[in-house]
Amino acid sequence: MPSSRAALAARCLSSSGSLSDVVDMVCVIFMRCYQGSTLAIWFQGVLLDGRYNVIMQNAIVTTLTGLAPVLDAGVRILVLGSFPGVASLAAGQYYAHPRNQFWRLISSVTGEDLAALPYAERLPRLLEHGVGLWDVLGECERVGSLDSAIRKPAANDFDRLRELCPLLDTVGFNGQASGKFAPQFTAAGYRTIVLPSSSPAYMAMSFEQKYEIWRRLRRDGLCGDL
Numbered sequence: 074m075p076s077s078r079a080a081l082a083a084r085c086l087s088s089s090g091s092l093s094d095v096v097d098m099v100c101v102i103f104m105r106c107y108q109g110s111t112l113a114i115w116f117q118g119v120l121l122d123g124r125y126n127v128i129m130q131n132a133i134v135t136t137l138t139g140l141a142p143v144l145d146a147g148v149r150i151l152v153l154g155s156f157p158g159v160a161s162l163a164a165g166q167y168y169a170h171p172r173n174q175f176w177r178l179i180s181s182v183t184g185e186d187l188a189a190l191p192y193a194e195r196l197p198r199l200l201e202h203g204v205g206l207w208d209v210l211g212e213c214e215r216v217g218s219l220d221s222a223i224r225k226p227a228a229n230d231f232d233r234l235r236e237l238c239p240l241l242d243t244v245g246f247n248g249q250a251s252g253k254f255a256p257q258f259t260a261a262g263y264r265t266i267v268l269p270s271s272s273p274a275y276m277a278m279s280f281e282q283k284y285e286i287w288r289r290l291r292r293d294g295l296c297g298d299l
Contacts, residue, residue, distance in 0.1 A: 134215070143205050150203060151244045155220050158173075170218075211230070245268050248271075
């Protein structure tokens with residue numbers, strides 16, 4: 074390890090600061106040593122996010138605002154998450170965490186590799202397939218990305234959904250937290266499916282097992298043009 078990296082390690086090991094400071098330094102070391110590598114991305118996406126989930130219990134909590142909906146009059150399937158994670162809010166993108174499986178799952182459903190496209194190109198293509206995106210919550214307080222850390226949730230206004238998306242037929246809920254809203258959509262006449270979460274924190278099912286349920290977003294259960 075070059076001397077600069079050794080110095081970083083020494084600072085970390087000799088730090089008399091808080092545990093949060095030590096974790097910060099560990100992250101910096103890995104970011105600098107392995108910049109651009111898969112390991113660096115893993116630490117950025119998992120360790121940093123985990124730090125905010127677990128360590129920053131005394132952080133100042135502010136009200137967070139979610140992302141704008143991805144909708145048009147041609148949407149037939151709507152996927153609702155709970156609320157964007159830290160990485161997604163920072164990037165201003167749905168499902169921006171590098172280990173979130175959403176884009177792989179929805180690519181399998183649509184039959185087009187949306188995950189390979191730049192984000193700005195994914196959304197128009199997603200709409201071309203008749204799929205929209207939004208979250209059940211428009212605002213909340215939360216430290217980290219875990220749904221269990223959500224406080225003071227405020228639901229999005231779905232009253233105009235039928236007007237905005239007259240062809241909407243199926244609403245899928247990405248995970249159990251958003252799935253709590255399924256009964257109200259069922260009562261409104263929509264076909265609803267509670268999907269296994271695409272989050273990297275949900276490891277109880279493999280990608281293949283998740284996809285077997287996600288494919289039910291399509292009435293025919295197949296992949297390809299919707």
